Amino acid sequence: MASGPGAATLKKCLEVLRDARNDSEQLAALLLVTKAVRAGELDSKTRRQIFDAIGFTFPNRLLNSRQAPPGCPEDTFRALGLTLLACFCTDLELAGHSQILNKIPTFSDVLLSPCNPDSTSMVDDAYQCLAAVLATPRGPREMVTKGAISALCQAYMNGGYGSERALTLLLGLLAVAEVKCWQRDAPHLLAVLSKLSEEFVKAEDVTKFELCELLPRFIPLSPPLAELSQGSESICQLYKGLASILGSKLSQSQRDPALKLAASLVQACGSEWIPAGRTGSKFLALLVNLACVEVRLTLEEPDPLEMKEKKEVITACYVLIEMGIQECLKEEESLLDEAQRMQLTRIMEEAFGAVVFYLRQVKEEELQDPFVFASVRILGAWMAEETSSLKQEICELLPFLVRYAKKLFKEGGPAENLSQTAGLVSSDSSISAQDALRLLLPGFCHLTAEDRPRDILISEGAPALLCDYFLHHWEVLSSQPGSLTSTEMSLQTLCGIFLNLVVTAPDLIRQEKTFCSLMDTLLKSLPFLLPQKDHLVLAANIATLGLMMARILSRSAVLQKTGSAKEFFKATICFLSQAHTAQADPGSHGLALAVSPAYVSAWDDIRELWFLGMQALASCVPLFPWLPQAVLQAQWLEELSELLTRVTAASVDFELIAAFQGVLVELARASEPCREVILSHHGEEWANLYGMAALEQCLSKQ
DSSP states (O other), rough: OOSSSSSEEEEHHHHHHOOOOSSSHHHHHHHHHHHHTTTTTHHHHHHHHHHHHHHHHHHHHHHHHOOTTTTTTHHHHHHHHHHHHHTTTTSSSTTTTTHHHTHHHHHHHHHSOOOOTHHHHHHHHHHHHHHHHHSSSSSSHHHHHHTTHHHHHHHHHHOOHHHHHHHHHHHHHHHHHHHHHHHHHHHHHHHHHHHHHHHHHHHHHHHHHHHHHHHHGGGGGSOGGGSSSHHHHHHHHHHHHHHHTTTTTOOOOHHHHHHHHHHHHHHHHTTSSSOHHHHHHHHHHHHHHHHHHHHHHHHOOOOOHHHHHHHHHHHHHHHHHHHOOOOOOOSSSSSSSSHHHHHHHHHHHHHHHHHHHHHHTOOGGTTHHHHHHHHHHHOOOOOHHOOTTHHHHHHHHHHHHHHHHHHHHHHOOOOOOOOOOOOOOOOTTTTTTOOOEEEHHHHHHHHSHHHHHHHHHHHHHHHHHHHHHHHHHHHHHSOOSOHHHHHHHHHHHHHHHHHHHHOOHHHHHHHHHHHHHHHHHHHHHHHHTOOOOOGGGHHHHHHHHHHHHHSTTTTTTTHHHHHHHHHHHHHHHHHHHTEEEEEOTTSSSEEEEEEOOHHHHHHHHHHHHHHHHHHHHHHHHTTTTTTHHHHHHTHHHHHHHHHHHHHHHGGGOOHHHHHHHHHHHHHHHHHHHOOOOOOOOHHHHHHHHHHHHHHHHHHHOO
């Protein structure tokens, strides 16, 4: 203690506080103590001694007192109580005490009470207490539930004494509890965003760039900002402010915050915050162009010190580039015209060349860096859509991508997100935010259809990794059969990859033991999945993949277990047989063959799988002697015969006729009972009607 009451005097005061016989004695000592507290003259040890001497009881009494000493302001006792609590809050353990947390409404009331020159110290103490609470483990949650957000928003909006500290506390709260804050008090937060947005548009000095740093914290991912009227107004203001900034000549320190703010808006609203028309399209093209330039400048010749400082803004640039990819892909309602799309695609290709270059330099000890994940994520988005460019470079990077994805899948990903702009937020709680393999699957699906990249993926052990990944995601889906969009999409994409391998590398399927494990899972999964109508697309993928693999693995032990194999084929017959029905033909008085109502919504996604499944089933019939009996038990032949008899021949296209004939011919050849059922249901007549020459020939043989 440098000055003010000496150590001996303070010690005496503490003794009086501890031993006082009445309030007046305690108050006299307290006045001297609070004078020292306000002067900042006490060390942590002495502050703790004060607490040990009086505890929470006496400050609580002061806070609840409605009287004041003669000639003193009416809030004198409350002010003393707040000063003591502010003193206690400098101790982190005490700041998290329930007695302090329960005072959050009291602190909030002080911020919203009229402030005169005599009460500024109360406001200071209230802010000090709330700042201390925010730094404790329980503090943010308690502040949210006890109404501090509303009070801080109002204190900032009122613009009174200490209002800038209210904004600082709001920023701190949003940094650690954004979702809970918006769920609890969206209207007040929107009011603050509205005020900040107006200031952003009007500012013509350094304030504009300072606001660029603040504003991303007030742009929520949920609720959707564009769906709220006040949010829409703020979006318009933010667009105007950013357009004026980015259309000017900027230094790096000015440009970086603007790019990060734009990325926050993209994460919250996609491209909807950019108006349609020529002005909007030019702005979007400028945004993506600036982001690509920034990526190239930083990643093509990376300087270790500069990279450390630039990772956050480059991650924001990735968000903007991903928006560019999506806009270039839109067939309708794109902000870009064809010339802009072509130009941006070329510019983005150059930026992705820099991303590939950077990733090739990544060392083993850097694999846990969230920025590496962000770079793999954006490259995955490019590979999913752009299959022809940078093919050589991506082939050379594939060993790294497989190794990286395997490491994150087996060991877990980076422990922390780079920033809000890292774009790693997932709405699907079953998926780790650092699941790199999920992001690479669409690109791998394209690459496994081509010889060179497929060979590299196989040589790097990708098939075994992908099988393990499938088994993992199937366990997630089967244990949580609700709506798990990311999990289901990953499983569908994996099926596409495996189908490519089945068609192009059948020997791999035979030789890799892991595919037997996959086959076993497919056999068990389809009977579980098919009754759940909301998973029809995934069921179609699994049915078709299972049939295609069964042709190759027909002699394997897993398919000799006739119990699970029979259940699987029973389910595939159900899936294939129920896809079509007869319905009234508007163009005639008869019936036409049509896709069944249960399949209509998914038909665009499963049509090719259905036809491939029919071909694969036909191939399986000679390989599994019990399969014709399963078809007979399902009564598919009777139902198909009735369907083809009832509908007009013109309503059944050639491709469908070929699919039906392929299965029917194999059944008739392999099983006399099947042949007899077809014949007994006028098979020769409708085979002739539909031009099924191979079936006619098969049925005519004695």
